[in-house]
Amino acid sequence: MTDDTAPTRRRAPSARSLATRARIFDAAECLFAERGFDGASLRDIAAAAGTTAGLVGFHGGAKRDMFRAVIARRAEALGALRLAALDAHLAKGADLRGVLGCCLGPIVDKAANGGPQWRAYARLMATVSADPRWRDVSKAYFDPVSARFITEIARLFPTAPRSAVAQAYVFTISACLALCTARWRADALSGAPIPGSGLSSLLNFCEGGMRRALAG
Amino acid sequence: MTDDTAPTRRRAPSARSLATRARIFDAAECLFAERGFDGASLRDIAAAAGTTAGLVGFHGGAKRDMFRAVIARRAEALGALRLAALDAHLAKGADLRGVLGCCLGPIVDKAANGGPQWRAYARLMATVSADPRWRDVSKAYFDPVSARFITEIARLFPTAPRSAVAQAYVFTISACLALCTARWRADALSGAPIPGSGLSSLLNFCEGGMRRALAG
DNA sequence: GTCTATATGTAGATAGAC
DNA sequence: GTCTATCTACATATAGAC
Numbered sequence: 001m002t003d004d005t006a007p008t009r010r011r012a013p014s015a016r017s018l019a020t021r022a023r024i025f026d027a028a029e030c031l032f033a034e035r036g037f038d039g040a041s042l043r044d045i046a047a048a049a050g051t052t053a054g055l056v057g058f059h060g061g062a063k064r065d066m067f068r069a070v071i072a073r074r075a076e077a078l079g080a081l082r083l084a085a086l087d088a089h090l091a092k093g094a095d096l097r098g099v100l101g102c103c104l105g106p107i108v109d110k111a112a113n114g115g116p117q118w119r120a121y122a123r124l125m126a127t128v129s130a131d132p133r134w135r136d137v138s139k140a141y142f143d144p145v146s147a148r149f150i151t152e153i154a155r156l157f158p159t160a161p162r163s164a165v166a167q168a169y170v171f172t173i174s175a176c177l178a179l180c181t182a183r184w185r186a187d188a189l190s191g192a193p194i195p196g197s198g199l200s201s202l203l204n205f206c207e208g209g210m211r212r213a214l215a216g
Numbered sequence: 217m218t219d220d221t222a223p224t225r226r227r228a229p230s231a232r233s234l235a236t237r238a239r240i241f242d243a244a245e246c247l248f249a250e251r252g253f254d255g256a257s258l259r260d261i262a263a264a265a266g267t268t269a270g271l272v273g274f275h276g277g278a279k280r281d282m283f284r285a286v287i288a289r290r291a292e293a294l295g296a297l298r299l300a301a302l303d304a305h306l307a308k309g310a311d312l313r314g315v316l317g318c319c320l321g322p323i324v325d326k327a328a329n330g331g332p333q334w335r336a337y338a339r340l341m342a343t344v345s346a347d348p349r350w351r352d353v354s355k356a357y358f359d360p361v362s363a364r365f366i367t368e369i370a371r372l373f374p375t376a377p378r379s380a381v382a383q384a385y386v387f388t389i390s391a392c393l394a395l396c397t398a399r400w401r402a403d404a405l406s407g408a409p410i411p412g413s414g415l416s417s418l419l420n421f422c423e424g425g426m427r428r429a430l431a432g
Numbered sequence: 433g434t435c436t437a438t439a440t441g442t443a444g445a446t447a448g449a450c
Numbered sequence: 451g452t453c454t455a456t457c458t459a460c461a462t463a464t465a466g467a468c
Contacts, residue, residue, distance in 0.1 A: 011433055012433095013433075013434090014433080016434090017433080017434065020434095035254070035349075036253075036254055036255075036347075037252075037255070038251070038252055038254035038255035039252075039253070041460080041461060041462085042461080042463090043460080043461080043462095051435095052435080053461095053462085054435065054438095054464085055434085055435060055436085057463060057464080058434070058435065062462085062463075063462070063463090126346060129398065130342060130346070130394070130397060130398055131252075135400065135404075139404065143404065146405055147405060150405060150406075162406050162407065163402070163406040163407075163408055163409075163410045163411070164417060166403075166405040166406030166410070167395075167402045167410055167414065167417055168417070169402075169405065170394055170398060170401055170402045170405070171391035171394060171395070171418070171421050174390045174391050174394035174398070175387035175390050175391055175425075177390075178386050178389075178390035179383075181346065182345065182346055182386060182390070184348055184351065185345065185354065185386055186379070186382045186385075186386045188351075188354075188355065188359065189359060189363060189382040189385065189386070190366075190379040190381070190382030190383070191378065191379075192378075192379055194379045194382070194383055198383065201380060201383055201384070202387070204425075204428045204429040205384055205387050205425035205429040206425060207425075207428055208424040208425045208426070208427055208428020208429060209391075209420075209421035209422060209424045209428070210421070210424070211428070212420045212421065212423055212424020212427070213417050213420040213421040228451095229451075229452090230452080233451080233452065236452095236453095257442080257443060257444080258444065258445090259443080259444090267453090268453080268454070269443095269444085270445090270446085270453065270454055270456095271452085273445065273446080274452070274453065275452095278444085278445080279444070279445090
């Protein structure tokens, strides 16, 4: 596949360069999540990564492109995790709660136990899913997996129109991302911190909601 | 209440000034909603309002204060609408779907039929509810009404802990704001635009979700 | 291929004119 | 009380050094 005769062949990146790049992407992930795309400056990101603003531009390209790249970096791994869980589940029959568990479980788990980078990534997913400015990013990185889950859920509610299933799926994802990123809100409203990961109450809510909204 | 002898008494604002101020706040509402707090510059807002950047500063104060004022401007009216509906409903008994209708109906209605300013405001509500940077704004303008609804819902599920009710409420509001602001997402996922206001499918989803999550 | 110094535009805020 | 001209600082992007 390589073509040594090509005059444009590039040198492989050094280990040092790769490490710098990783630090920059980690910092960008956290700061975009905390302050939003416009609120996080390349300088802030550089400082958090321990480098300079120019280097951020070099490794990440234009700011908008870097944001896309940050989303892309984990999208495939997360999507694969969710789809693998789905396939494993479907192999032994299919029930709504199980499918929802495959859909939401990996997200909730990574956000809760995957460390600060995954926590930041969950917040970015919420941003991208809610903001029409990033519509193309949703479309490229999240919609394919979503479409698969919608299809499987639709199979469980043969009489429901696909538009209703899609609507219920959006409600579901929105509740899931609220759990991952806005826990402080529920804590504040309840007066006391809420125990556990919240996955089971999320699954209860979404399962009950879908049954009520989609049942023939 | 007025004190004509006070040496610091101020002149009443002119009609022209009030009109300018209203245009500035309308423009800020739309642009903060579209581009986020950091993405919308005071100059953009000035241009949209047909004035100058300096005037925006004069009428709105510091940018952060102006954002707060924009939220405050409609918060009271909307909260009053929701609470009035709730009180009217409670007077003739109480059922979950009715309470949820009072909670979500006014928001969905204003976002769908209240014109571009209310549509923008719904998006701002979603931003504020999701972003810990605006936690104090949520707390001041939205939490009191939320607490009231949570209390009424909790009354319908006497065995559920308040923390579980608060969690379910957050899921509910999150689905509601997704309906108001991320319709394009459901449309894209379903392949066809979704008919109707979506209020009844939202109510179905949240009612079913709450029953499943909170039932003894 | 990797990194730095700097150009160019625009941000938010305000002193002072009307 | 109302509005404008302008100030300082920082944003992103890139030309060119290593």
